[in-house]
Amino acid sequence: QQQVKQSPxxxxxxxxxxxxxxxxxxxxxxxxxxxxxxxxxxxxALLIAIRPDVSEKKEGRFTISFNKSAKQFSLHIMDSxxxxxxxxxxxGFSGGYQKVTFGTGTKLQVIP
Amino acid sequence: xxxxxxxxxxxxxKRGQNVTFRCDPISEHNRLYWYRQTLGQGPEFLTYFQNEAxxxxxxxxxxxxxxERPKGSFSTLEIQRTxxxxxxxxxxxxxxxxxxxxxxxxxxxxxxxVT
Numbered sequence: 001q002q003q004v005k006q007s008p009x010x011x012x013x014x015x016x017x018x019x020x021x022x023x024x025x026x027x028x029x030x031x032x033x034x035x036x037x038x039x040x041x042x043x044x045a046l047l048i049a050i051r052p053d054v055s056e057k058k059e060g061r062f063t064i065s066f067n068k069s070a071k072q073f074s075l076h077i078m079d080s081x082x083x084x085x086x087x088x089x090x091x092g093f094s095g096g097y098q099k100v101t102f103g104t105g106t107k108l109q110v111i112p
Numbered sequence: 113x114x115x116x117x118x119x120x121x122x123x124x125x126k127r128g129q130n131v132t133f134r135c136d137p138i139s140e141h142n143r144l145y146w147y148r149q150t151l152g153q154g155p156e157f158l159t160y161f162q163n164e165a166x167x168x169x170x171x172x173x174x175x176x177x178x179x180e181r182p183k184g185s186f187s188t189l190e191i192q193r194t195x196x197x198x199x200x201x202x203x204x205x206x207x208x209x210x211x212x213x214x215x216x217x218x219x220x221x222x223x224x225x226v227t
Contacts, residue, residue: 006154032214043116043203043218044155089154093214097168098143098207100216102154 003027006090006103013110019077021106023090026071030092034100035064035075038087044102047088048075080110114138116219118204124225125194132190133222137206144187145216146179147203148172155203161187162209194226 005024013019025033032051036044050057050064050073057064061080066073077084090103117136125131137144142163147155158177159169163184173179176194181187191198201223205216 004154034214041220043205043220045218046215049214091154095213098145098160098162098213099157099168100145100147100155100214101157105152105154 003101004090004092004103006106008106009104010107011109013080013108015080015082015110015112017080017110019075019080019084019108019110021075021088021090021108022072023074023103024070024072025092027092027094027101028071029094029096030101031095032093033064033066033073034091034093035062036089036091036102038089038105044089049093077108080108082110082112084108085110116204116206116217118202118219118222120222121220122223122225124227127194127196127226129194130190130192131194131224132188133202133204133224135187135189135204135206135219137186137204138217141206141208141217142184143207143209143213143216144181145205145207146187146189147205147218149201149203149221150199158189191224194224196226199224199226 034049035047038044061078063076145160146158149155161181176192201221203221205218207216
C-alpha cells in the first residue's frame, strides 16, 4: 500500500543549480517526515527530517518545505554538487509502529 | 567502523533453498529493524525488535520468513524455501529508543539472488 508518493523518478541538474524533489503522503498519523540519501551499494542514510507542525527546516544546503494542509513536502538542494548524485527517498515515520514508510525514490544526477 | 554491519553482502541461492542473513547493529542501539528493497523501489518495512522482543511484523513477512534477536544484540533473518520473488536487497537498521527514534541507521544490506 503506497502511502508516500514521490516525483520525479529521475532528475538531472547542472552543478550549482537547485534540485527539487516532491512528495505527497496519505497517512496523517506520521510523526516525522525524514529524507534519506542512498549511494549505490550502500544503505540509506538520514539526511534531514521535519515534524508536521513545522513549515520549513534548513540544514546547510538542504531545505525541507512542508505543507500540512496539502499533505505535501519537498526537498530543495541548493548549489547542487556532483557529490550529491544519489537516490533520494522521502519518507514518513510512525512512532507507534517504529516504521519508516519510504517513497519510490528519485535518482539525482548533478552534471558538471 | 562502528556502524551497522550485515553478512553476507551477497547471496546467490537456488529456488527452494533456505538462507540466513545476519545483522550486527550499532552496539548501544536497542532497536533493530529489517527492511526489503527491490530494484527501483524504496525499502519496505518487514519487522522490528526492541531488545530481544519482536514488536512489529509487516504482512510482507510471510510464514517462510523468520527473524530473531536472541540476546538483544545481533539479529538473523531466515527465509525458508526461497522463491524468485524473494530476490531483493535485505537491509538492517538500528536505533536508540528515545525522542528521535525516526533516526534509523542502515547497514549496507545483503543482496539476495534466487535462481
